[in-house]
Amino acid sequence: MKDFCKMTLTEAVAGLRAGTFTSVELVRALIEAMEASQSTIHAYVTIDGEGALKAAEEADRRRAAGEDLPLLGVPIAIKDNMNVVGQPCTASSHILEGYTAPYDATVIAKLRAAGAIFLGRTNMDEFALGSTTQTSYFGPTENPVARGCIPGGSSGGSAAAVGGDLALAALGSDTGGSIRQPASHCGIVGVKPTYGRVSRYGIVACASSLDQVGPMTKTVEDAALLMNVISGRDPMDATSLDEPVPDYTQAWVGADAQKPLAGMVLGIPAEYYGEGLDPEVRARIEEAKARAVALGATLKELSLPHTAYGIPTYYICMTAEISANLARFDGVRYGLRVPCDDVIEQYKRTRAEGFGAEVKRRVLLGTFVLSSGYYDAYYNRAQKVRTLIRRDFEAAFAQCDLLLAPVTPEPAWPLGVYQNDPIRNYLSDVLTVGVNLAGCCAIALPAGTTAEGKPVGVQLIGPNFGEMMLFKAAKALELPRA
Amino acid sequence: MEYEVVIGLETHVQLKTVTKMFCGCSNAFGATPNSHVCPVCLGYPGALPSMNQEAIRYTVMAGLMLGCEIANYAKFDRKNYFYPDSAKDYQITQLDYPLCLGGGVEIAALGGGRKTVRIHHIHLEEDVGKLTHRAGCSGVDFNRAGVPLMEIVSQPDMRSADEALAYLTALREMMIYAGVSECNLEEGNMRSDVNVSIRPVGQEAYGTKVEIKNMNTFSGIHAALLFEIDRQKRALEAGQVIRQETRRWDPELGETFVMRTKENADDYRYFPEPDLMPIALTPEQIATWAKDLPEAPAKRRERMVAEYGIPEYDAGVLSADRALADFFEAVARRCGNGKLASNWVMAEVLALTAKSGTALADSALTPEALGDLLKLLEAKTINGPTAKALLPELFEKGGDPAEIVKARGLGQVSDTGAIEAFVDTVLAANPKVVADFKAGKQAAIGFLVGQVMKQSKGKASPQVVQQLLRAKLAALA
Numbered sequence: 001m002k003d004f005c006k007m008t009l010t011e012a013v014a015g016l017r018a019g020t021f022t023s024v025e026l027v028r029a030l031i032e033a034m035e036a037s038q039s040t041i042h043a044y045v046t047i048d049g050e051g052a053l054k055a056a057e058e059a060d061r062r063r064a065a066g067e068d069l070p071l072l073g074v075p076i077a078i079k080d081n082m083n084v085v086g087q088p089c090t091a092s093s094h095i096l097e098g099y100t101a102p103y104d105a106t107v108i109a110k111l112r113a114a115g116a117i118f119l120g121r122t123n124m125d126e127f128a129l130g131s132t133t134q135t136s137y138f139g140p141t142e143n144p145v146a147r148g149c150i151p152g153g154s155s156g157g158s159a160a161a162v163g164g165d166l167a168l169a170a171l172g173s174d175t176g177g178s179i180r181q182p183a184s185h186c187g188i189v190g191v192k193p194t195y196g197r198v199s200r201y202g203i204v205a206c207a208s209s210l211d212q213v214g215p216m217t218k219t220v221e222d223a224a225l226l227m228n229v230i231s232g233r234d235p236m237d238a239t240s241l242d243e244p245v246p247d248y249t250q251a252w253v254g255a256d257a258q259k260p261l262a263g264m265v266l267g268i269p270a271e272y273y274g275e276g277l278d279p280e281v282r283a284r285i286e287e288a289k290a291r292a293v294a295l296g297a298t299l300k301e302l303s304l305p306h307t308a309y310g311i312p313t314y315y316i317c318m319t320a321e322i323s324a325n326l327a328r329f330d331g332v333r334y335g336l337r338v339p340c341d342d343v344i345e346q347y348k349r350t351r352a353e354g355f356g357a358e359v360k361r362r363v364l365l366g367t368f369v370l371s372s373g374y375y376d377a378y379y380n381r382a383q384k385v386r387t388l389i390r391r392d393f394e395a396a397f398a399q400c401d402l403l404l405a406p407v408t409p410e411p412a413w414p415l416g417v418y419q420n421d422p423i424r425n426y427l428s429d430v431l432t433v434g435v436n437l438a439g440c441c442a443i444a445l446p447a448g449t450t451a452e453g454k455p456v457g458v459q460l461i462g463p464n465f466g467e468m469m470l471f472k473a474a475k476a477l478e479l480p481r482a
Numbered sequence: 483m484e485y486e487v488v489i490g491l492e493t494h495v496q497l498k499t500v501t502k503m504f505c506g507c508s509n510a511f512g513a514t515p516n517s518h519v520c521p522v523c524l525g526y527p528g529a530l531p532s533m534n535q536e537a538i539r540y541t542v543m544a545g546l547m548l549g550c551e552i553a554n555y556a557k558f559d560r561k562n563y564f565y566p567d568s569a570k571d572y573q574i575t576q577l578d579y580p581l582c583l584g585g586g587v588e589i590a591a592l593g594g595g596r597k598t599v600r601i602h603h604i605h606l607e608e609d610v611g612k613l614t615h616r617a618g619c620s621g622v623d624f625n626r627a628g629v630p631l632m633e634i635v636s637q638p639d640m641r642s643a644d645e646a647l648a649y650l651t652a653l654r655e656m657m658i659y660a661g662v663s664e665c666n667l668e669e670g671n672m673r674s675d676v677n678v679s680i681r682p683v684g685q686e687a688y689g690t691k692v693e694i695k696n697m698n699t700f701s702g703i704h705a706a707l708l709f710e711i712d713r714q715k716r717a718l719e720a721g722q723v724i725r726q727e728t729r730r731w732d733p734e735l736g737e738t739f740v741m742r743t744k745e746n747a748d749d750y751r752y753f754p755e756p757d758l759m760p761i762a763l764t765p766e767q768i769a770t771w772a773k774d775l776p777e778a779p780a781k782r783r784e785r786m787v788a789e790y791g792i793p794e795y796d797a798g799v800l801s802a803d804r805a806l807a808d809f810f811e812a813v814a815r816r817c818g819n820g821k822l823a824s825n826w827v828m829a830e831v832l833a834l835t836a837k838s839g840t841a842l843a844d845s846a847l848t849p850e851a852l853g854d855l856l857k858l859l860e861a862k863t864i865n866g867p868t869a870k871a872l873l874p875e876l877f878e879k880g881g882d883p884a885e886i887v888k889a890r891g892l893g894q895v896s897d898t899g900a901i902e903a904f905v906d907t908v909l910a911a912n913p914k915v916v917a918d919f920k921a922g923k924q925a926a927i928g929f930l931v932g933q934v935m936k937q938s939k940g941k942a943s944p945q946v947v948q949q950l951l952r953a954k955l956a957a958l959a
Contacts, residue, residue, distance in 0.1 A: 083521075083528045096527065103521050105528055202528040208756035238532050238758050321756055324560050327571035328525040332622070343620075347564055370562070370751035379753060 004029035005165040008481075009074065009222035012168050016063065016073050023056035023063075023073025027119060030075055034120055034166050042141050043151075043161040044120040045080045046088050052119035059115060070229060072115030077167035079158050080121040081128055081204040082213070084108050087118065091204040092136035093126045095354025096335045105202020106237065107171060107213050107230045114229045122157030122170060126356045127326065128178055128206040130154050131425055132415075135358040140415055145187050146454040149412035152182030154206075158216045159186035163455075169217040169226060175206045176314050177407070177432025179214045180444035184407035184457025187446045189223045189474070190216045192432075194464045195439035196241035199234030207321040208239075210314075210436040218481065220445060220474045224248035227467065243465050251471035259296030260476040264469075266297045266460075267400030271307035272431055278410040284447040284456040285406045288477060292404065295476050300400050304392040307434060309385050311426060314433035316369050316382035323366030329354065361422060386437050393438040393463070402473055403461040406431055407444045411454035431459065441467050443474045483719070485680040487711050488688055489646050490638035493653065494631045495663045496609070496671040497540045503608045503630035504531030504574070511669045515623035523628035525569030530757050537630040538581065538761060539771055540662040541606045544632055545582030546775050547660040548601050548653075552768050556581045558606075558755040563748060566620070567611040569627050577752045580605035581761070587656065588780055589648035592641050599649045600637040607631050632662075638677065638688065643707035650674065650700050655779050659804050673698045678707060679724070680714045689714070690724040694731050694738055706731040710738050782807060790820025799828055809842060809849050816853020819860060826856060830870065834877050846880035847873075855883040863887065865894045865943060894943050898950065904937040905950045909958075919955055927951060 004026050007015070015021050031049040038044060052075060059073030078084060081091040083101035085108075090096040104112060111118075125135040133156025134140045141156045143149040144164025151160040155172030158179075162170050163186030172179040174192040183190025191214040198213045205211060215226035228249065233242040256262055268289070273282070289299060331337035331350035338349035355363070369378035396403060408428060418424045435442045440463055447458035458477070462470040499509050505522035521529040542552055559577040582604035591597035609629040614621045634653065640646045654665045654672060665672050674697050679689035692710060697703045709731075714724055729738040777785070779801050786797040786807070801807045806827070814823035831852070835842050855876065859869045864887055872883060872892075887893055908930055909916055919926040927948075934947045 081528075083526075089527060091527070099527070102526065103529075200528075201530050204527040205530075236532055237530050239756075320753060323751075324562050324572050324753070327562060327564065328527070328569065330564065330566075330571055332566050333524060333569070334526070343566055344564070367751065370753055372749045372751075375751075375753075 003165075005033045007168060008218045009169040009225060010219065012074055013071065013225070017068065023059040023075075023117065024053060026073070027052050027056040027075050027117060030167065031119060034161075037144075037164065037166055040142060041144050041160050041164050041166065042139060043122055043144075043157045043164060043166050044077075045090060045092060045123050045136070045138050045157065047120040048087060048118065051086075052117050055117040059117065062115075069113075069115035070225070071111065073117065074115065075117040075119040075168060076111055076226075077120055077122050077158055077161045077170035078108070078118050079155050079170070079172050080124050081173060081206075082108060082171060083202040083204075084118050084121075087121065089121070089204065090137070091127045092124045092138055093329075093354065093356070093359070094137040094336060095329045095350070096204075097137075099335045103202065106199035106234045108202065110230050110232075111171075116229075120161075120167075122155070122161050122167075124157055125154035125178075126359050127204065127322070128154040128173060128175055128211075129322065129358050129362050131177065131181055131428055132419075133157060133160075133182070134415065134419055135356055137356060142415065143185060143412050146185070146412045146452070149414050149454065150185065152185035152408075152412060154178040154182075155190075155216060156182045159183050159188060159190070162186070162188045162216050162218060169215060169222050171213055171226075171230070172216045173203055173206070173211055173213050174432075174436065175210045175212075176318060176429050176436050179216055180407050180432050180442060180457070180459060181429070183216055183444045184446075184459075185412040185455060187449070187455030187457075188216055188218060189220055189446070189478075190214065190444045191223050191227060191467075191470075192435060192442045193227065193231065193467060194441040195436075196239055197243070197441070197465065197467065198230050199232075199237040199240045201234055201236040205321075205325040207318040208325060209321060210318060212436075220443075220471060220478050221249060223443070223474075224251060224471050227471075246468055248467060248471050251468045252475040255472060255476065256296065261292055261473060262296035264297045264402070264473060265300050265400040266292055266473070267300050267302045267396050267403040269302055269304045269307070269396065269403055269405055271304050272403075272405035276409045276427075276430075277406060280450040281406050281408070281410060281456050284449075285404075285458055288447045288458040289404060291477055292473075297473075299404075302396050302399055304389075304396060304434065306385065306388045306392050307430070310389060310434045310437060311430055313382045313385045313389065314429065314437055315365070315426060316378050317386060317437070319362045319366030320370050320379050320382075321366070323363045323370065326355075326359065326363055358422070389434055390438040393434070393440055393461075397440075397463040397466075401462075401469055402466070403459075405459050405461065407457040407459040408432075411450050411452075411456055435461055440464055441470055443470050445474050445477065446479055448479065484683040485715055485718070486683050486685075487641050487643075488638045488679050488681065488691075489640035489642075489707065490677040490691075491634075491636045491640070491646060491649065492675040492677070493634045493636075493650070494609075494673045495544070495634060495657055495665065496669075497537055497630040497632060497662055498664050499534055499536045499540065499630055501534055501536075502628040503534050503537050503606075504628055507628065509629055511666075513625055515621070515625060518625040519627070523569060524624055525571070531574060531755075533758060534630065537606060538763075540630075540660075541581045541604060541632050542763070542768060542771055543660045543775055544634070544657060544662045545585065545604050546768075546772050547656050547778060548582070548585035548587060548604070548634075550582035550585035550601060550604060552763060553579060553581055553583060554765075555579060555760060555762055557760040558758045559752045560755050562751045565610070566622055567613050567627070569611065569624060573608060573610065574755055574758070575607035575633075576605035579760070587636075587649055587652050589645060589652050592645055597639075597645075599639040599645070602635040602637050604632050604634050607633060638679075643704045643711065646676070646707055647700055647704045650703065652780070655802065659776055659779050661776070661804075667699055670698050674703060676703055676707065678710050678714070680711060680718070690726050692724065692726070692738075693728045695728055695741065697731060702731060702733055705733070705736065706738055709736060713738065776804060779804075786811070786820075790814050790824065792820050792824040796824040796828060800824060805843055812849030813853045813856065816850055817856035817860065819856065822856055822860065823853070826852065830873055831877075834874060838877070840877075845877045847877045848880065851876050851880065851883055858883055858887060862943065863893055865941070867940060868892050868894070892941065894941055898946065901934070901938065901942050901946055901950055904934045904942065905947070905954055908933040908937060909951075909954060916955065916958065920958070927955070
């Protein structure tokens with residue numbers, strides 16, 4: 001029998017459906033691998049082996065009784081910022097230690113209704129603030145492919161779990177690249193859906209106007225399968241949109257076998273191929289471009305002129321929202337409380353002890369940009385620039401179907417490096433934040449490795465609700481799995 | 483020196499939606515603490531607000547009632563501050579694009595006549611939880627957290643404590659009329675922040691204003707204003723400067739006290755609420771809601787005086803309660819006599835509701851039945867005492883007055899022949915009373931009328947009885 005852990009999601013679904021193996025066998029194998037890797041990779045914050053096995057037994061019973069659901073008995077790893085009823089949900093922060101989720105996030109409820117099992121919660125940067133998973137209160141995660149390196153972040157645990165065969169598939173959340181960048185560093189597929197495509201209800205908010213949940217998987221098909229389950233309008237999330245959900249696994253069906261990308265125009269934004277791009281990353285992207293052409297696509301050089309303002313704009317919008325979204329962690333209703341007779345003093349002590357340095361830095365920045373006297377110069381100005389950035393993308397999509405670009409300027413760097421250099425870390429988000437600011441969709445998929453064996457990802461960016469096109473192109477450009 | 487008083491009010495009116503503003507929790511008052519709560523109104527990690535459309539509709543209805551312009555674009559903002567009664571440590575409110583703009587409330591003016599207190603705007607926001615302090619600890623009840631509140635902000639147009647009281651009374655009546663709030667003061671449905679300053683008469687610039695926070699009774703507001711106006715006058719006359727500050731009214735001591743001065747003003751770091759979409763109401767939507775809007779109480783009073791020919795006093799009593807006014811109008815239209823209808827509704831019907839403790843709406847009395855009863859009375863088919871005797875039955879059990887009268891033979895006897903026989907019998911049986919009358923004791927006729935009515939089992943027309951008796955007695959003389 002094939003190694004359970006190396007299976008794709010699609011293979012696991014097929015195997016369970018065919019009765020080749022049971023959910024219990026699958027879950028047991030994964031839990032074993034997960035637990036064995038905790039002292040090294042540390043992809044998970046919490047593993048619920050007992051609960052997962054119980055759920056697997058139940059799923060096997062249901063299947064034996066003739067039930068069939070898209071993900072019946074299939075384990076999915078969940079980023080630690082999504083509420084799963086009865087499980088802890090810490091967002092990798094000390095301040096949420098002891099909190100047990102009293103409800104399911106909408107994406108979790110949808111996965112649960114599709115039969116999925118939640119076997120563990122993946123590590124992340126504290127409150128998704130970071131791009132290395134090193135700001136987690138529970139310690140860093142190691143890249144399972146480029147050993148000794150960061151897995152990227154903030155969904156680094158989910159990326160490491162999938163890339164290290166410690167999960168069949170995972171959910172991540174992407175505020176400025178938090179799905180695509182770790183996917184790229186760990187050699188997997190990651191989708192940042194269009195803003196409003198997937199419900200945010202039950203996801204510990206990072207930056208409300210930028211956050212979006214998406215799949216992190218071994219293959220494009222797996223990502224499409226998960227997107228089918230988690231997409232759609234949610235009455236509990238006023239920003240989710242009432243757009244029909246197509247069957248994403250049909251995106252590539254009927255495409256020409258030799259020239260599946262025939263007629264497709266891929267925009268090449270000059271600003272995403274600038275000076276800071278690592279030569280080996282550039283080489284892999286050039287190869288992807290060549291493959292796209294060979295598959296029938298036409299390339300079109302174009303410009304996203306406000307790209308340079310992406311990082312400052314992002315770090316103003318995001319920190320402003322963070323400063324308000326994280327206010328509720330005050331020790332009154334749940335999580336950590338450092339008791340004190342005076343309530344204001346209790347807030348201060350609880351938050352001083354409960355939040356890590358990067359969280360404090362961003363809360364302070366966000367409080368500053370919203371302050372009286374600075375609001376117009378920072379927050380308000382950033383909103384205007386955000387509009388310009390969105391228009392850049394709209395103008396680009398008037399000339400092409402999708403954009404093709406690198407995900408990160410360089411491959412994963414060693415753990416511990418740049419840890420005390422926030423600016424250096426912030427700048428590494430330059431190729432991903434524009435998509436969040438504009439609200440459009442994007443996918444990161446493997447494009448090969450460096451000479452050292454570090455994964456390199458390529459990013460396809462689509463217009464609002466352009467996920468079908470995204471999946472079609474990604475499926476064609478996908479490299480055969482090792 | 484003569485001073486002019488300048489008062490502006492910011493009044494929070496709680497909307498009577500079934501559920502809270504952003505979640506499905508009940509908006510009912512008086513439940514066990516923290517029983518109407520969920521992840522949303524408790525500010526749990528990951529929970530998001532979703533807009534209660536009824537709260538928008540009610541706010542628009544309130545705006546239409548006050549003659550406001552309804553914004554075609556409105557949005558929500560976050561007001562950031564830390565306090566234990568706030569579940570998210572920010573409040574969702576509307577900073578610069580409220581739902582309703584302008585409008586006004588007409589009141590009786592200080593120097594006589596009418597005046598309009600202009601409304602600056604109405605915005606919609608969520609309420610916070612309720613803190614309870616005990617020895618050594620404090621508790622928070624989040625049942626009220628997320629309850630929808632309108633903040634109705636007036637212009638500084640009131641010139642006395644009496645005008646402020648008149649404004650609040652009229653505003654309350656209008657909100658109840660619009661059907662958007664119970665305006666129950668005991669339950670804190672209507673709480674005001676009072677801004678008051680004084681300036682020398684003739685001076686254009688406003689004096690320094692003082693804010694008295696969170697007042698929930700009208701009498702308290704009136705008393706606090708009287709105190710505060712006097713305090714400011716005495717301070718100015720003593721050569722002191724009024725400081726811009728927030729004060730608290732102590733009803734026990736009958737004084738206001740400084741809560742905080744405005745020098746250390748809070749910075750609420752408002753910014754647009756990213757979890758909610760802006761509101762774009764179409765004129766068609768607003769027009770649909772406007773159709774459900776009842777006539778404003780002041781307009782209704784005027785119309786009722788003109789249409790039914792009733793005194794202003796009656797119109798005032800009847801229109802104070804929308805349901806009562808609806809009832810009255812239906813009765814008046816049915817019987818075709820407004821004055822008769824208002825007399826009966828105000829005297830007999832209200833007496834019955836007071837006596838029985840049953841609200842009119844819960845009784846069996848329909849305006850059609852009362853109208854028909856009054857029609858029978860007007861047509862002299864029954865007499866007044868019979869009508870009065872039938873009313874409690876209609877109130878308790880209902881029924882068709884015409885059928886009851888017919889079935890029980892309660893029809894008034896106007897047949898002179900029949901009555902004449904009773905009169906003769908009574909005169910013959912009471913020679914002493916007849917003698918008294920002849921001796922000039924006019925009151926004796928009352929006894930004789932009563933005896934004839936008794937003989938007729940109450941059905942004789944009292945007017946006919948009077949006429950016949952007087953004629954017979956005159957003939958006897």
